[in-house]
Amino acid sequence: WDWPDVKLSVLDHARWDQKGHNGGAIAGLVTPCNVWLNGLKSGRANAADWIRTAYHDMATHNSDDGTGGLDASIRFDEELHRPENAGNSFDLAIVHLGSTVNRYVSLADALAAAMVVSVENCAGPEIPFRGGRVDAPEPGPSGVPQPDQPLATHIESFRKQGFTQEEMIGLVACGHSFGGVQSKFFPDVVPELNDPNNTESSTHFDSTFFTFDNKVATEYVAGTTGNPLVVGTNDTFNSDKRIFQSDANVTMQAFAESPDLFFSTCRDLFTRMIDTVPNSVQLTEVLDPKPFKPHNVALNDISEGVLQLNGELRVWNAAPTNVTILVKDAAGHEDSASTVHTSDMVGTSTAERYSSSWYSFNLTVSSAVSMSFLIDGRLEDQAGKGYVVDDSIMFSASSCLVLDETGDGVARYDIAIRKDRTPKRVSVEQDVTDHTGGPSVQTTDASTTPLAMGAYSIWRVSDVPIGSGATAVAELDDGTTIEAALNRATFTLPHCTV
Numbered sequence: 001w002d003w004p005d006v007k008l009s010v011l012d013h014a015r016w017d018q019k020g021h022n023g024g025a026i027a028g029l030v031t032p033c034n035v036w037l038n039g040l041k042s043g044r045a046n047a048a049d050w051i052r053t054a055y056h057d058m059a060t061h062n063s064d065d066g067t068g069g070l071d072a073s074i075r076f077d078e079e080l081h082r083p084e085n086a087g088n089s090f091d092l093a094i095v096h097l098g099s100t101v102n103r104y105v106s107l108a109d110a111l112a113a114a115m116v117v118s119v120e121n122c123a124g125p126e127i128p129f130r131g132g133r134v135d136a137p138e139p140g141p142s143g144v145p146q147p148d149q150p151l152a153t154h155i156e157s158f159r160k161q162g163f164t165q166e167e168m169i170g171l172v173a174c175g176h177s178f179g180g181v182q183s184k185f186f187p188d189v190v191p192e193l194n195d196p197n198n199t200e201s202s203t204h205f206d207s208t209f210f211t212f213d214n215k216v217a218t219e220y221v222a223g224t225t226g227n228p229l230v231v232g233t234n235d236t237f238n239s240d241k242r243i244f245q246s247d248a249n250v251t252m253q254a255f256a257e258s259p260d261l262f263f264s265t266c267r268d269l270f271t272r273m274i275d276t277v278p279n280s281v282q283l284t285e286v287l288d289p290k291p292f293k294p295h296n297v298a299l300n301d302i303s304e305g306v307l308q309l310n311g312e313l314r315v316w317n318a319a320p321t322n323v324t325i326l327v328k329d330a331a332g333h334e335d336s337a338s339t340v341h342t343s344d345m346v347g348t349s350t351a352e353r354y355s356s357s358w359y360s361f362n363l364t365v366s367s368a369v370s371m372s373f374l375i376d377g378r379l380e381d382q383a384g385k386g387y388v389v390d391d392s393i394m395f396s397a398s399s400c401l402v403l404d405e406t407g408d409g410v411a412r413y414d415i416a417i418r419k420d421r422t423p424k425r426v427s428v429e430q431d432v433t434d435h436t437g438g439p440s441v442q443t444t445d446a447s448t449t450p451l452a453m454g455a456y457s458i459w460r461v462s463d464v465p466i467g468s469g470a471t472a473v474a475e476l477d478d479g480t481t482i483e484a485a486l487n488r489a490t491f492t493l494p495h496c497t498v
């Protein structure tokens, strides 16, 4: 894909910008791997919660008619409170992932990204990530397997989800490499532990319950397993035992003998699991990290005829010494400026297997059509296409906050639209989450008469709620829509003086 595809750019950010400069919210919540809420001694882990949540949400897929799958239908109370979704992993996951969700990253995409990051940050394989999942408008059907069901029911559940019996064994073993069963939600299966280092009384599936490895198989095969769904005293609940031995232990034996096989099988099954979506949903290509990617690029109209272009360039897995930005204007002239990189402008991803270096730029131009970069003397221009910028719509530097003495107030955005465009509606859109935790967009319209200013008209949008970032959008007379490149956060605005 080519920048500035906004959706893929934001999805790439959610997937790859994990820690350090511009890091998102996901990786920090699974680092270290035994962190749960704010503590390390609960016996639980956000990572395990998130993996379980992705599975339970996906488990309502029906491969016979192509409906359901990883579609965040678990956010609806009716589905969330079914006995098959016992426990509180799911509501916690939805709360934790709220800040990752926006119009480009559905809650279902966030659940998938959280699963990917949890697995790889806790010693597991790197799972290819696609975006584009669509959040369901209503709860899905029931169908998540429960531990007291017979083997035949489980085989049928997994078939419906799109997995063979052998794949069922694999997926359960891969998932149950993490976490355990809690007494609070499954008192018939496991006891209260009264252990200050395991305050949630979780009886774990293997001895390395916060690390991805094949111990779930080696301990099972060696007969030393403490997995409560294998060696539980009430055999009715021993679903892992029935599943693992359903092919005479052939799959578990192979996993125990080969950590590599376990690793690659789990990578493939986890990939298929998160890519299980309704037939109507088209996932994006696999999002590999872009070697060079502009980020948070903004044009601001600062005064008549003067535009300010600022943003950052992410360089993946390299740290060049000199990065220069070149900006082409409407007349074909090129301006250049050096970028700033300091030692704190670095990040890491995928359990530190990758690094990122960031270079910030800020220059004034009279118009801007595209950017390119000189990286230690080598031209990077997206294979000749340039990094295209749209200077027909942007925020004006006169955007500001109207606050009262108590600090409460609203934002006032001024949107500059180049005069050769004729908008029929100008508005500010903000990403919010609705009562179910799903993404939603809140729109505030501009006044209908713009103020003229040089080459641009200024459309004023008053009374915008202070909160999440805002995007400026204009619907044009010809039916097309233009959008300012950046989500401009309300809190970065200056106070209004007039």
Ligand code: HEM
Binding pocket: 044, 045, 048, 049, 051, 052, 055, 086, 087, 088, 089, 145, 146, 147, 148, 154, 171, 172, 174, 175, 176, 178, 179, 180, 181, 182, 183, 185, 186, 202, 239, 243
């Ligand atoms: C027949 C299929 C399955 C059954 C009956 C089953 C059952 C259970 C039960 C009873 C728990 C305890 C939950 C709690 O105490 O909160 C659990 C936890 C868990 N399950 Fe499964 N499971 C199945 C398949 C899977 C699959 C396919 C995955 C993922 C690929 C998965 C991932 C997890 C994880 C990560 C936990 C730990 C949660 C935590 O520690 O908070 N399970 N499972």
